[in-house]
Amino acid sequence: MLSVPEQLDILKRGTVTIHSEKELTEKLARGKPLRIKLGVDPTSPDIHLGHAVGLRKLRQFQELGHHIVLIIGDFTAMIGDPSGRSTTRPALTYEDVLSNAKTYTEQAFLVLDRDKTEVVFNGSWFKEMPFMEVIRLNARVTLQQMLQREDFKNRVANGTEVRLHELQYPIMQGWDSVVVRSDVEIGGSDQLFNILVGRDLQKEEGMEPQVCMTLPLLEGLDGVKKMSKSLGNYVGLTDAPKEMFGKLMSIPDELMAKYYLLVLGEVLDTTLHPMEAKKQLAAKCVITYHSEAAAQDCREDWDLRFSKRDLASVELPLLTLSDRRDVLGVVQHAYQSVFDQTLSGGDVRRLIQGGSILLNGEKLTDPKAEPAWESGVVLKLDKKRSVRLA
């Protein structure tokens, strides 16, 4: 095991707050593996790069010889974490939650060492919890404390509803810490309050309080809002290589440094040309979650497709024509059959008239035209999608 200062140096990297560093030093100094907790709510089946920021921190702990406890919030997911929310989360069924949990853990192990990770479901203790106990826990938190939270405060101030079950969330997350006897809890910076509640409950139970460690939130592809599935601005860990590569190429330039730090744990080389830096970021990410070969393939594909605009030599999905031979019909059918997207006639018409549709490099601007659809010819649909005629 590395010395305490060496461990601290690694662990502190990229954190927002550590509450407190002194406590963490003391815990590390004992020389015993610490129990590191990360709770995830399986509210959607995908883990994205935003979640991976926390998982990477866990991985660091793991490599330093500490014990990871990954809590699957099967129970808390049904409540929905109100952190940072301006509205109540939609309720999920238990079946959804379970199936999400399954894919969730599989994806988490792309980052974590499976053999050294303890996975627990918090439903295993909450499902059987007597109501008396629930009341007892509730007695430990005051309404005023809850109302100090930005998200609740804002909602109250704006006249947006706050439902009572949402107030239970921090208490439940805190109780998880008591049950798993965590020494350190990791979370996004929006988790600060919830993690601190965990400290309070542990103290109440006569335990040494956990260290609270928060990490920055990763902005999504739009560059402004937190990366999240519901906003659609995420890169999923299981995204296909080309999709992952392409999505990363679409982040704003300003965000690159942060992505380098949080996604790769590296420092951006500012002497690189921005586009080259971004390509490297995208490639490295593909290497992590897929393979070196896939990354190489993505780069080449990207260069051909977007830098040289040489669609003819790119591998494209094949389109088998249906009965309709007019431009509108063929394009609509292409979206449907190849990309599984249903576009209305109006949508397609807009694409055609906007000049997006290219047949072998020639713009098709008449929806009703019936050009000769020769086999092997490239039909470009929009910026990202093209097909080859079968």
Add this chain to the structure above:
RNA sequence: GGGUAGGUGCCCGAGCGGUUAAAGGGGGAAGACUGUAAAUCUUCUGGCUUACGCCUACGUUGGUUCGAACCCAACCCUGCCCA
């Protein structure tokens, strides 16, 4: 339970009897340009094989009217104040 303000398109929000498929913004899409699916600029953004035509849409259900998102009634839902 009483009082009061509201429920509009993917979201926020104007409209308050006809010229309203419904201002404006956000989000999304396309084009131009480029160093990329960055940035910037322009355009589009309910559906219908484009149709000054039809259908669907302003919480729900009925009603008044030649005509309703707009007026009336009942109901459902939410906020705020009081209890």
